[in-house]
Amino acid sequence: MLVTFLDIVIAGLLLGGLYALIAMGLSLQYGVARVLNISHGEFIMLGALTTWAFYTAFDINPLAALAICGPLAFILGFIIHRTLYKRLLNSSGSLALFEGNSMLASFGLMFIVQNLALMFWGPEIRGYSYLAFPVDLAGAVFGANRLVTLGFAILIGLTFYFFLTRTRIGKAIRAAAQDPAAAGIMGVDINNVLAICFGLGAAMAAIAGMLISMSYPVHTGMGLEYTIIAIIVVVLGGLGSIPGSFIGGLLLGLIGSIVTYFEPGLALAAYYVIFILLLLVKPTGLMGKS
Amino acid sequence: MKHKPRLPQGLLTTGSITLTVLVLFATLPGYASIYTVILLAAIFMYIVLTLSWSIFSGPTGYISLASAAFLGTGIYTSAIFGKMLPLPVVVGIGGLASFCLALLAGALTLRLKGIYFSMFTFGLVELIKHLMLWFEINLTGTRGRFVIVVDHITVYYVMLVLLALTILTAYAIRRSKFGLALQSIGEQEEAAAHTGVNVTLVKVSAFAISAFFVGATGAIMATRWTYIDPYIAFNYLFSFMPVLMAIFGGMGQLYGPIMGATVFAYLEEILITRFPYFYMLFFGIILIVSVLYLPNGLAGLIQGWQKRVWGARYVHP
Numbered sequence: 001m002l003v004t005f006l007d008i009v010i011a012g013l014l015l016g017g018l019y020a021l022i023a024m025g026l027s028l029q030y031g032v033a034r035v036l037n038i039s040h041g042e043f044i045m046l047g048a049l050t051t052w053a054f055y056t057a058f059d060i061n062p063l064a065a066l067a068i069c070g071p072l073a074f075i076l077g078f079i080i081h082r083t084l085y086k087r088l089l090n091s092s093g094s095l096a097l098f099e100g101n102s103m104l105a106s107f108g109l110m111f112i113v114q115n116l117a118l119m120f121w122g123p124e125i126r127g128y129s130y131l132a133f134p135v136d137l138a139g140a141v142f143g144a145n146r147l148v149t150l151g152f153a154i155l156i157g158l159t160f161y162f163f164l165t166r167t168r169i170g171k172a173i174r175a176a177a178q179d180p181a182a183a184g185i186m187g188v189d190i191n192n193v194l195a196i197c198f199g200l201g202a203a204m205a206a207i208a209g210m211l212i213s214m215s216y217p218v219h220t221g222m223g224l225e226y227t228i229i230a231i232i233v234v235v236l237g238g239l240g241s242i243p244g245s246f247i248g249g250l251l252l253g254l255i256g257s258i259v260t261y262f263e264p265g266l267a268l269a270a271y272y273v274i275f276i277l278l279l280l281v282k283p284t285g286l287m288g289k290s
Numbered sequence: 291m292k293h294k295p296r297l298p299q300g301l302l303t304t305g306s307i308t309l310t311v312l313v314l315f316a317t318l319p320g321y322a323s324i325y326t327v328i329l330l331a332a333i334f335m336y337i338v339l340t341l342s343w344s345i346f347s348g349p350t351g352y353i354s355l356a357s358a359a360f361l362g363t364g365i366y367t368s369a370i371f372g373k374m375l376p377l378p379v380v381v382g383i384g385g386l387a388s389f390c391l392a393l394l395a396g397a398l399t400l401r402l403k404g405i406y407f408s409m410f411t412f413g414l415v416e417l418i419k420h421l422m423l424w425f426e427i428n429l430t431g432t433r434g435r436f437v438i439v440v441d442h443i444t445v446y447y448v449m450l451v452l453l454a455l456t457i458l459t460a461y462a463i464r465r466s467k468f469g470l471a472l473q474s475i476g477e478q479e480e481a482a483a484h485t486g487v488n489v490t491l492v493k494v495s496a497f498a499i500s501a502f503f504v505g506a507t508g509a510i511m512a513t514r515w516t517y518i519d520p521y522i523a524f525n526y527l528f529s530f531m532p533v534l535m536a537i538f539g540g541m542g543q544l545y546g547p548i549m550g551a552t553v554f555a556y557l558e559e560i561l562i563t564r565f566p567y568f569y570m571l572f573f574g575i576i577l578i579v580s581v582l583y584l585p586n587g588l589a590g591l592i593q594g595w596q597k598r599v600w601g602a603r604y605v606h607p
Contacts, residue, residue: 036405087582099405100353104537105581107530111574115567224526228416231409265424272417279410280398 008257014146016253017153018211022226023233023245024157025204031240032177032197034095035085035102039110040230041223043073043202046113047209048218049121055128062130062214063148069206077202080109081195089194110223117220127217145214152211156204157246164242173197177240232275238285248286308457315450319443327446331511333555334449336535338456338507340551342500343532345460348541349472350493352404355529356395356411359418360388360501362524364508366422369435369518377440381448381509388505389498396494403479412529419524426520434519437512448510456503460544463496472496534573538580540587549588 022044029037047069054060054068085102092098131145164170175183176193184190208226212218229252237248252271259270278285319327339357347354364384371380399410426432463469471492474482483489512518531554539550554573561569580587 036409084578084582091582091585096404100351100408101581103353103405103408104533105578107534108574108577108581111570111577115571115574118567119571228412232413235409263424265427266420269417269420269424272413272420275413276410276417279402279406279413283402283406 004261008261009254010142011260012254012257013250014142014150014253015256016250017150018208018249019229019233019253020246020249021153021156021204021208021211022230023237023249024160024242025201025208026227026230027201027234027237027240027242027245028173028197028204029201030234031242032173033081033085033194033201034089034099035081035106035198036099036231037109037198037201038103038106038227039113039223040201040205041225041227042110042113042117043077043205043223044209044212044226045117045218045220045223047073047206048213048222049117049126049209049220050206051210051213052126052128052218053121055130062210066207066210069210070203073206074199074203076199078195078199080202081198082191084109085198086191086195110227114220114223121220123220125217125219128213130214143215149211149215152207156207160204161242161246169193169196229271232271235275235278235283235285238287241285241287244285244287251286312454316447319446324442328442329556329559331442331446331449331514332559333552334446334453335507335511336531336551336555337548338449338452338503339528339532340535340539340547341456341460342503344536344541344547345463345500346472346493346496347533348536348547349469349476350496351476352493353408353533354411354497355408355526355533356392356414356501357504357532358524358526358528359395359411359415360392360504361508361511361528362415362418362422362520363388363391364505364510365437365512365515365518365523366435367505368509368512369437372438372513377444377448377510381452381506384509385502385506388501388508391505392498392501393494396497412526415524415526415529419520422520422524434517434522437516437518439516440510440513445510445513449507452503452506452510457544457548459499459503463499464544468492468496534577534580536587538576538584538587540584540589540591542586542593543589546587546589553588 022040025043026037026040029035029040050069050072051062051065054065055062084105088101088105089098092101131143131148133144134141135144135147164174172183172188172193173196175186175188176190176197180190180194183193209218212226233248233252234245236252237244237246252274255270255274256267260267315330318330339361343354343357346352364387367384367387368380371383375383395411395414399407402410423433426434463472471482471487474485474487475489475493479489508523512523515522532551535550535554536547537550538554539548540546557572558569561572584591586593
């Protein structure tokens with residue numbers, strides 16, 4: 001009984017760590033840059049498939065691929081914000097209008113990235129084996145790769161938290177999240193900060209993709225599912241709250257694990273039920289400001 | 291002395307053109323190839339989806355991503371009742387089922403504004419899809435269902451009737467007080483409420499009316515696919531396509547969504563079998579270009595051009 005319980009909780013945390021990482025990236029993009037980035041999952045897919053390609057073609061360690069994927073995704077995200085979303089922000093009259101327009105543009109981005117990847121990699125499902133040996137945790141057995149994933153998710157979450165609270169750029173980002181106009185007056189280069197946020201979000205997505213590829217099969221159409229999960233977690237944790245996203249991710253992972261134990265087919269449906277109930281009852285989420 | 295009521299000139303020309311086009315389409319299966327008939331039915335489907343989407347989302351600015359839920363409801367109606375009931379009844383039930391779903395969803399989402407509404411509608415599609423999948427696998431023991439086959443000419447005529455009804459409804463709403471109320475909600479919801487518009491009622495009924503046509507379309511077009519499962523019926527692409535087509539066409543005029551849907555439905559037809567990835571890629575590029583450079587879509591482009599040629603006085607606002 002206790003082992004079953006531990007099984008469920010640890011499996012939930014392992015899943016939740018991944019969800020938290022994915023959601024933190026989106027939270028940054030939506031909470032600060034105000035872009036509900038539907039193409040978030042496509043950056044996860046890019047991270048996952050490049051890691052796979054590096055590992056199978058050049059035998060590059062997946063964890064080392066982080067040093068390549070992360071910065072590349074950051075630059076890509078930075079450029080996309082600088083060219084596309086900055087222009088939209090200037091041309092949209094109000095913030096509500098910008099949110100709508102930027103969401104539609106991110107739909108376009110999703111189609112573009114996904115189909116470029118399809119042309120390049122094709123639709124096949126791929127996977128590789130890395131750190132797949134079992135580890136015994138108080139009687140419950142898990143793959144080492146999953147534990148590494150959770151460790152990385154927590155490490156990146158903490159690093160990121162200190163980055164936001166302790167550094168100058170982090171403070172500028174938080175100021176921009178609270179009030180972009182006032183932050184601009186106080187000397188924050190607002191366009192730069194928003195682009196950095198978008199780039200960081202993309203980098204976190206790519207890193208999450210790298211971690212996903214270590215434990216799950218990957219393919220070019222995998223993105224949207226993760227986008228949806230990220231949106232659910234961000235709403236659960238509270239829009240714009242990074243700690244909220246982290247806690248929300250772990251919570252959703254636990255819920256998923258519990259539901260899967262009783263009725264595997266209903267895990268995704270349970271997410272949507274929570275999501276819809278949340279939107280109806282408390283759209284500000286667990287830690288969001290009203 | 292009172293003026294005699296007179297039909298405005300513009301309405302008369304528009305009316306006669308519409309009538310000619312309608313007669314042309316109604317007699318088309320007599321002289322056109324079966325390929326044309328099939329292609330036109332597909333184009334009609336996209337026009338109905340796009341136009342219904344723009345009935346609600348155009349004036350109010352609420353971006354709904356629920357089209358796939360309504361279409362899927364219609365598709366499943368057809369799969370369940372197709373064998374027992376006559377076709378027009380099935381199509382009617384499909385429309386009504388979607389209408390009720392939209393009433394329910396609309397009543398629930400009244401408090402949600404802007405982007406939250408989009409997220410909710412998107413979640414709704416996925417929720418129904420997964421519940422349906424679970425239901426089919428665990429309770430009916432199958433994954434998919436077969437739909438009765440209806441001949442292409444019948445499908446074509448049913449779609450033509452639905453198209454005519456949708457255009458008529460969209461036109462009537464635009465010209466009515468109801469349409470004006472929708473417009474005022476889009477401009478400033480609180481102000482609309484203060485001027486005496488029953489915001490709730492207007493929003494929910496517009497949402498439900500638009501869902502009716504989508505559901506009916508799903509019920510008739512399902513006969514084309516012969517086999518369906520939740521992934522086919524509740525394909526999220528059917529939520530995205532109408533949005534893109536409407537934005538590309540422009541929602542300021544009635545002909546905007548019609549043009550947008552026609553262009554893309556035709557492009558899909560010629561591109562998707564040979565270059566499927568290329569088609570979707572193109573789709574994404576057009577969406578971004580439209581959002582960036584064509585805020586009023588093709589219709590806005592045409593209007594701008596008309597203004598330059600004839601001067602502002604002769605162009606409909």
